[in-house]
Amino acid sequence: MQSGKRILILGAGFGGLAAANLLRGNLEPEHRITVIDKKKSFMMGLVNLWVLHGDRILEDSATPLDGLTSKGIEFLNDEIVEIDARSRSVLTKGRGKLESDYMIIALGAELDPERVPGFVGKGFNLYDSQQIPALRSRLLSARRGEKVAVAIMGIPYKCPPAPYEASMLISDLLLQNGKRDGIEIDIYAPTPVPIPVAGPQANKDMVDMLQKQGINFHPLHKVKSVQDDMLVFEDGRSASYDILAGVPAHKVPDVVSRSGIAPEGGWVPADPFTLKTAYERVFAIGDIAGLQPSGYAMAVPKAGIFAEGQGKAVALQIIHEIKLQMGNRSSSKQSQQNAEGLARFDGKGYCFFEVGNNMASYIEVDFYNKAGPAVVLHPPSASSYRKKREFENDRVREWLAANK
Ligand SMILES: Cc1cc2nc3c(=O)[nH]c(=O)nc-3n(C[C@H](O)[C@H](O)[C@H](O)COP(=O)(O)OP(=O)(O)OC[C@H]3O[C@@H](n4cnc5c(N)ncnc54)[C@H](O)[C@@H]3O)c2cc1C
Structure with a gap:
């Protein structure tokens, strides 16, 4: 007699949520799907920008992960302290050892604000939702003549367009507040163009959009340290600021570095199409994965839409394999090939880039395009802005049986 499989999703x-839901919807109840997270609730990173702009309050934005239980997915609110990829098991703080037949590592990227000396305490962390209400208050109390700096302090970082989106929403907030004319906004990036992966046209369009809103883009500025009213760059230049919103450097979560499944200082290596790691039936998806297709200079960017696509691709592979093992073979070779094709991550994604005034651009990405990553930035529209709202609500409803 065949017994049910245990699938452990870390994060x-x-x-993790996209994978868990697709698995549950396609596997019999005898197969146990368990999701572990040290957080009790889920909130999309993009909500930070809504809170900053005043479209949402933080307290209304998180959705309890308990919603998984009503869908037949086991949720364990616990911290993973050790991962043994060889035996597909983890050690948790509260529940000890948990074993599995399939393991999906989806632990995301951690923020490392300490990496740039002086940043903590002097600047606001744009990627830490808890710091956004204070940043908003400070912006609302900004005086004419003050300077706002948005600084990207390390690469890679999640959602490459987000700091640019933030600078435009800050501009819009100051405009609504009647202060925009007297306040300078600068954005500092270590890269030569805003989003290197996006190619020349999309980058030109983005710089034009920033210029139109009077935002100064400063490429090739790597922040070395933060002083009370000054950013110091690695090449010796400096720039003054009054309000600093920074995107800190990112790092692989400590539990992953400790467990030896990623090279020192690096991300978990996985196949860019199947997301398989070097360990049997262990996958790495989303921000934690280092996906480097051969012949590509750049790794797959860290973004929720890609994490979701990768989670679905892995879920389909596991479903396919379990169904085959359970004797539930596909009726034809064609349908088997279709299943295998669908189970590959295709490198495609999209996002909505808010520009203020309830408008958003639509960005389409085909990262695995044969001639190199293809990115199209569509002009801002009210309909893309609405679709961004639906983007969040649809997923929260589908994944956690809740409405936003
Ligand atoms: C301001 C901002 C705007 C963004 N906008 C967009 C956007 O418009 N579109 C888009 O596609 N993406 C956007 N992103 C990026 C997106 O949020 C991330 O890329 C995405 O969340 C990555 O998904 P993931 O599943 O890999 O990791 P995460 O969503 O980060 O999930 C990882 C989970 O693992 C848990 N975890 C970590 N370590 C442990 C441990 N030891 N034990 C237990 N649990 C643990 C964490 O608590 C977390 O819940 C934005 C991000 C930010 C910050």
Whole structure:
């Protein structure tokens, strides 16, 4: 007699939730799907920008992960302290050892604000939702003549367009507040163009959009340290600021570095199409994965939409394999090939880039395009802005049986 399989999903973020739901919807109840997360609730990173702009309050934005239980997915609110990829088991703080037949590592990227000396305490962390209400208050109390700096302090970082989106929403907020004319906004990036992966046209369009809103883009500025009213760059230049909103450097979560499944200082290596790691029936998806297709200079960007696509691709592979093992073979070779094709991550994604005034651009990405990553930035529209709202609500409803 065949017994049910145990699937362990580490992390209830974009990738983990997408994988868990697709698995549950396609596997018999005898197969146990368990999601572990040290957080009790889920909130998309993009909500930070809504809170900053005043479209949402933080207290209304998180959705309890308990919603998984009503869908037949086991949720364990616990911290993973050790991962043994060889035996597909983890050690948790509260429940000890948990074993599995399939393991999906979806632990995301951690923020490392300490990496740039002086940033903590002097600047606001744009990627830490808890710091956004204070940043908003400070912006609302900004005086004419003050300077706002948005600084990207390390690469890779999640959602490459987000700091640019933030600078436009800050501009819009100051405009609504009647202060925009007297306040300078600068954005500092270590890269030569805003989003290197996006190619020349999309980058030109983005710089034009920033210029139109009077935002100064400063490429090739790597922040070395933060002083009370000054950013110091690695090449010796400096720039003054009054309000600093920074995107800190990112790092692989400590539990992953400790467990030896990623090279020192690096991300978990996985196949860019199947997301398989070097360990049997262990996958790495989303921000934690280092996906480097051969012949590509750049790794797959860290974004929720990609984490979701990768989570679905892995879920389909597991479903397919379990169904075959359970004797539930596909009726034809064609349908088997279709199933295998669908189970590959195709490198495609999209996002909505808010520009203020309830408008958003639509960005389409085909990262695995044969001639190199293809990115199209569509002009801002009210309908893309509405679709961004639906983007969040649809997923929260589908993944956690809740409405936003
Ligand atoms: C301001 C901002 C705007 C963004 N906008 C967009 C956007 O418009 N579109 C888009 O596609 N993406 C956007 N992103 C990026 C997106 O949020 C991330 O890329 C996405 O969340 C990655 O998903 P993931 O599943 O890999 O990891 P995450 O969603 O980060 O989930 C990882 C989970 O693992 C858990 N975890 C970590 N370590 C442990 C441990 N030891 N034990 C237990 N649990 C643990 C964490 O608590 C977390 O819940 C934005 C991000 C930010 C910050």
